[in-house]
Amino acid sequence: MVEIAVMGHGVVGSGVVEVIVGNRENITNHAKEDINVKYILDLRDFPDTLYANKFIKDFNIILNDPDVRIVVETMGGIHPAYEYVKACLQAGKSVVTSNKELVAAKGAELLAIAKEKNVNFLFEASVGGGIPILRPISQCLAANEVYDIAGILNGTTNYILTKMIHEHTPFDKALETAQKKGFAERNPEADIEGHDACRKICILASLSFGEHIYPENVHTEGISKITSEDVDYAASGDYSIKLIGRARRHNDSKVEAWVAPALVPSTCQLSTVDGVFNGIIVWGNVIGEVMFYGKGAGKLPTASAVVADVIDCVKHLKSRKYLFWRDGSTSDIKDYSESKTAMYVRVCGKNAKDAVKNVYGEVKPLHRENQPDDELAFVTDIFTIKDHEHKMEELKTQGARVLGSLRVF
Amino acid sequence: MVEIAVMGHGVVGSGVVEVIVGNRENITNHAKEDINVKYILDLRDFPDTLYANKFIKDFNIILNDPDVRIVVETMGGIHPAYEYVKACLQAGKSVVTSNKELVAAKGAELLAIAKEKNVNFLFEASVGGGIPILRPISQCLAANEVYDIAGILNGTTNYILTKMIHEHTPFDKALETAQKKGFAERNPEADIEGHDACRKICILASLSFGEHIYPENVHTEGISKITSEDVDYAASGDYSIKLIGRARRHNDSKVEAWVAPALVPSTCQLSTVDGVFNGIIVWGNVIGEVMFYGKGAGKLPTASAVVADVIDCVKHLKSRKYLFWRDGSTSDIKDYSESKTAMYVRVCGKNAKDAVKNVYGEVKPLHRENQPDDELAFVTDIFTIKDHEHKMEELKTQGARVLGSLRVF
Numbered sequence: 001m002v003e004i005a006v007m008g009h010g011v012v013g014s015g016v017v018e019v020i021v022g023n024r025e026n027i028t029n030h031a032k033e034d035i036n037v038k039y040i041l042d043l044r045d046f047p048d049t050l051y052a053n054k055f056i057k058d059f060n061i062i063l064n065d066p067d068v069r070i071v072v073e074t075m076g077g078i079h080p081a082y083e084y085v086k087a088c089l090q091a092g093k094s095v096v097t098s099n100k101e102l103v104a105a106k107g108a109e110l111l112a113i114a115k116e117k118n119v120n121f122l123f124e125a126s127v128g129g130g131i132p133i134l135r136p137i138s139q140c141l142a143a144n145e146v147y148d149i150a151g152i153l154n155g156t157t158n159y160i161l162t163k164m165i166h167e168h169t170p171f172d173k174a175l176e177t178a179q180k181k182g183f184a185e186r187n188p189e190a191d192i193e194g195h196d197a198c199r200k201i202c203i204l205a206s207l208s209f210g211e212h213i214y215p216e217n218v219h220t221e222g223i224s225k226i227t228s229e230d231v232d233y234a235a236s237g238d239y240s241i242k243l244i245g246r247a248r249r250h251n252d253s254k255v256e257a258w259v260a261p262a263l264v265p266s267t268c269q270l271s272t273v274d275g276v277f278n279g280i281i282v283w284g285n286v287i288g289e290v291m292f293y294g295k296g297a298g299k300l301p302t303a304s305a306v307v308a309d310v311i312d313c314v315k316h317l318k319s320r321k322y323l324f325w326r327d328g329s330t331s332d333i334k335d336y337s338e339s340k341t342a343m344y345v346r347v348c349g350k351n352a353k354d355a356v357k358n359v360y361g362e363v364k365p366l367h368r369e370n371q372p373d374d375e376l377a378f379v380t381d382i383f384t385i386k387d388h389e390h391k392m393e394e395l396k397t398q399g400a401r402v403l404g405s406l407r408v409f
Numbered sequence: 410m411v412e413i414a415v416m417g418h419g420v421v422g423s424g425v426v427e428v429i430v431g432n433r434e435n436i437t438n439h440a441k442e443d444i445n446v447k448y449i450l451d452l453r454d455f456p457d458t459l460y461a462n463k464f465i466k467d468f469n470i471i472l473n474d475p476d477v478r479i480v481v482e483t484m485g486g487i488h489p490a491y492e493y494v495k496a497c498l499q500a501g502k503s504v505v506t507s508n509k510e511l512v513a514a515k516g517a518e519l520l521a522i523a524k525e526k527n528v529n530f531l532f533e534a535s536v537g538g539g540i541p542i543l544r545p546i547s548q549c550l551a552a553n554e555v556y557d558i559a560g561i562l563n564g565t566t567n568y569i570l571t572k573m574i575h576e577h578t579p580f581d582k583a584l585e586t587a588q589k590k591g592f593a594e595r596n597p598e599a600d601i602e603g604h605d606a607c608r609k610i611c612i613l614a615s616l617s618f619g620e621h622i623y624p625e626n627v628h629t630e631g632i633s634k635i636t637s638e639d640v641d642y643a644a645s646g647d648y649s650i651k652l653i654g655r656a657r658r659h660n661d662s663k664v665e666a667w668v669a670p671a672l673v674p675s676t677c678q679l680s681t682v683d684g685v686f687n688g689i690i691v692w693g694n695v696i697g698e699v700m701f702y703g704k705g706a707g708k709l710p711t712a713s714a715v716v717a718d719v720i721d722c723v724k725h726l727k728s729r730k731y732l733f734w735r736d737g738s739t740s741d742i743k744d745y746s747e748s749k750t751a752m753y754v755r756v757c758g759k760n761a762k763d764a765v766k767n768v769y770g771e772v773k774p775l776h777r778e779n780q781p782d783d784e785l786a787f788v789t790d791i792f793t794i795k796d797h798e799h800k801m802e803e804l805k806t807q808g809a810r811v812l813g814s815l816r817v818f
Contacts, residue, residue, distance in 0.1 A: 019552050019695050030551040030731065124549065130696040132541075132549030140533065140541030142439040143428050143716030269702060272681045286428050286713040287539040287703065293678060294699035304696040307552030315731070322439065322724070 008075035009042040015303030098125035104199035108212035122309035130301030131294040144284030146208040151280030156191035193222035201245030211328035219336035232368035239263035262409040337386040342408040346377040355398035417484035418451040424712030507534035513608035517621035531718035539710030540703040553693030555617040560689030565600035602631035610654030620737035628745035641777035648672035671818040746795040751817040755786040764807035
C-alpha cells in the first residue's frame with residue numbers, strides 16, 4: 001500500500017481521486033501496489049463527498065507525515081503551489097503536478113531539487129491534458145535529437161477558431177459560447193492571449209532541448225484580433241487559422257520559440273485538429289514527423305495523465321525517472337524579429353493594390369464574399385519578421401492601410 | 410558499457426546500427442551508459458561497411474557470450490527468429506524486436522519466458538514503425554481501461570488508397586507505383602491482403618486487453634477489390650476509403666477484431682492520414698480519444714523505436730518493464746458475423762432500385778461521374794454482418810447485382 005496526498009480539489013484534483021477509486025483494480029495491476037489517498041488538501045469543505053473524512057486544511061500535515069510518499073498538486077497558480085511542491089521534494093516526497101504555470105516558471109529549479117533528493121517530479125498532465133506527450137518525447141524518442149515541436153496547445157482558442165471557421169461565428173460570439181459551455185473561463189485572458197499555450201510550448205521546448213525556456217522570453221500573440229474576414233480569406237487559399245505554439249532549435253543551437261495565430265495549410269495534419277482537441281507535432285532527426293492528438297483539457301483526460309504519473313512514481317519509489325533540464329538563459333533564445341515566415345497580409349485603400357505591387361511585386365490574391373474593391377489579401381514570400389515589419393511600414397507610406405497580418409505555418 | 414548484438418542486417422537492422430553510432434552522445438545521455446554493438450549476425454557478407462569486423466554467421470557466438478546483455482532481432486519472419494529469440498530470453502538476455510509476425514504469433518509465450526527469467530522483451534517497433542504507441546498504451550494510459558483501438562496500420566495500402574483517392578489512379582497502377590517507389594514489396598500480398606495490418610491489430614489488442622489475440626482468429630480483408638468507382642461514390646458522401654484494423658472489447662468481455670477496408674467520414678481524424686503515414690486512435694475509459702500519427706515504416710523511423718527500446722533495456726537491466734499479456738483462446742473472440750456496422754453497397758441491374766427499396770426502404774444515394782442509369786450506391790443503417798449478408802442475398806434474389814460492399818467506419 002502506497003499512501004498519497006492530493007493538494008487541491010478542483011476540477012482536476014477531484015478527477016484524480018475519482019479515477020484512483022473508480023479504476024482501482026486496473027491501477028493496482030499496473031502499479032503492482034495498492035494506492036490510497038490519505039489526505040486531500042483544500043481550503044473549502046466538501047461534506048457531501050464520499051471522501052469527506054480525508055479533507056485537511058493544513059499543508060504541514062502532509063509535509064510531516066512520513067507515510068505520504070507521493071504528493072499530487074492540482075491547485076494551479078504559482079503561489080502557494082511552488083512553496084508546497086518545493087517543500088515536499090525537499091522532504092524526499094515525489095510530486096506529480098498538472099500545473100503548467102508552475103512548471104513553466106520553476107521547472108528547472110524543482111527538477112534540480114528532485115534530482116538532488118533522488119525523488120520524482122512528473123508533470124505529464126501539464127501539457128496536452130491527457131495526451132501522452134512528455135513521456136513519449138523523453139522515452140520513446142530517446143534515440144532522436146528532437147529539433148522542432150509545433151502544436152495546437154490550447155483547447156479554448158481552438159474551439160473559438162473552429163466555430164469562426166466552420167460556423168462563421170464572429171470572435172466575440174464564439175467566445176461567449178465557449179464560456180457558456182464551460183470551455184472558456186469567465187476571465188479568458190490566459191487562453192485568448194496565448195499565455196496558456198506559451199507555458200506549454202516552454203515545457204515542451206525545455207524538455208526537448210534540455211534547457212529551461214521561460215515564458216517571458218517567448219513572443220506570444222493571442223487570437224483576439226482575428227476577424228471573420230481573415231478566416232474567409234484563409235479558407236479561399238485552403239488554410240485554417242490556428243493558434244500555434246512552436247519551438248525549434250536552429251543549427252547555431254539557438255531556440256526560436258513563439259505563440260501566434262497562423263494560417264495552416266490543409267495538407268498539414270494540424271489543420272484538421274478541431275474543437276477542444278489539441279494536436280502536437282514533434283520532429284526528430286531519426287523518426288521524422290510524429291503527431292499526438294487528443295483532448296487537451298477536461299477533468300478526466302487530465303486526471304488520466306496525473307494518475308499515470310502517480311503509477312510511475314509508485315513503480316519508481318526507489319529510483320528516479322530520467323526527466324531533467326538545466327536552467328536556461330535569454331542568450332539561448334533567437335530574437336523573434338529574426339524568425340522567418342511567409343505572411344498573410346490584408347490591406348485596403350485606394351492605392352492599396354499599387355502599393356502591394358511596389359513592395360511585394362506580383363502576389364496571388366485571396367478572396368472572400370462581399371470583398372470591397374479597394375481591399376486585397378495575399379500571402380507573401382518568406383522573410384524575417386523584421387523585414388515584414390519594414391515592408392508593412394512601406395505599404396503604409398505608400399497609402400495602403402494594413403487591416404491585418406498573420407504568420408503562415 | 411553495455412554490449413549488444415543485432416541479428417539481421419537488412420533495412421531495419423542496418424538502421425539500428427547507424428542510429429546507435431550516429432546519435433551516440435544523445436543515446437548515452439539517455440541511457441546513462443555507453444552502448445556498443447559487439448556482433449551483427451547475418452548470413453551475407455558486408456565487407457564494405459564500417460562495421461565489417463563485427464559480422465558473424467553463427468548465432469551461438471551471441472548466445473554463449475555472457476557480455477551480450479541485450480539482443481536486437483530484425484530478421485523478420487518466424488523461423489529462425491522465434492528459436493533465436495527464445496534461446497536468448499532463456500539465457501537471461503533481454504530482447505528487442507521489430508518483428509510483428511513473431512510477436513503476433515508467439516508474443517504470449519515469449520513474454521512468459523521473459524517474465525520467468527526477469528528480463529525484458531520489448532517490441533515498440535513492431536506496430537506503427539517509429540510511432541510511439543505500445544509504451545504510451547502500457548504506461549501513459551495506465552490509469553485507463555483501454556476498450557477500443559482503431560487504426561491505419563499499413564503504409565503500403567494507405568499509399569495506394571491515397572493515390573486512388575487523390576489522383577484517381579486505378580488500383581493496379583497505384584500498386585505498380587508503390588512498388589517502383591519501394592513502398593510495396595515485389596510480392597505485396599502480406600500488405601495488400603491485410604495480413605500485416607492484422608498482425609499489428611493483434612499486438613495492440615493483446616497488449617490492451619491482456620490476452621493474446623491470434624491473427625488466424627481475426628477476420629481479415631484486403632484492398633484489392635476496391636475500385637475507382639467505390640472511391641468516387643465514397644467521396645460524394647464525404648468519406649475516404651481506408652484499410653482499418655480495429656479491436657474492441659465489448660461489455661461481455663469478448664473482443665471484436667477485424668481488418669477491412671472501410672468508408673471513413675471526413676469528420677474522423679483517420680480520414681486525413683494520407684500516403685505512407687499511419688494513424689492509430691485509442692479509446693480509454695478515462696482519457697476518451699487519443700490519436701498517434703507518424704511514419705509507420707521505413708529504415709530510420711523503425712530504427713528510432715528499436716533504439717528507444719534498447720535504451721529502456723539498458724536502464725532496466727536489473728528490473729523488468731511491465732509489459733505482459735496472457736495466452737488467449739478463440740472463446741475470447743466475437744464471431745465476425747455478429748459485428749455491427751453500417752455498410753456501403755453498390756448494385757446494378759434493371760430491377761436494382763426496386764430491389765434496394767424493398768430490402769432497405771428509402772436510401773440516400775451516393776453519386777459518381779458517368780454513373781450508369783441502372784447503378785445505385787448508398788450507405789445502409791447499422792446491422793450485423795450476418796444481417797447484411799442476408800440482405801445482400803435478398804437483393805440478388807430480387808434481381809440486383811451487388812458490385813461491391815464495404816464497412817462504414
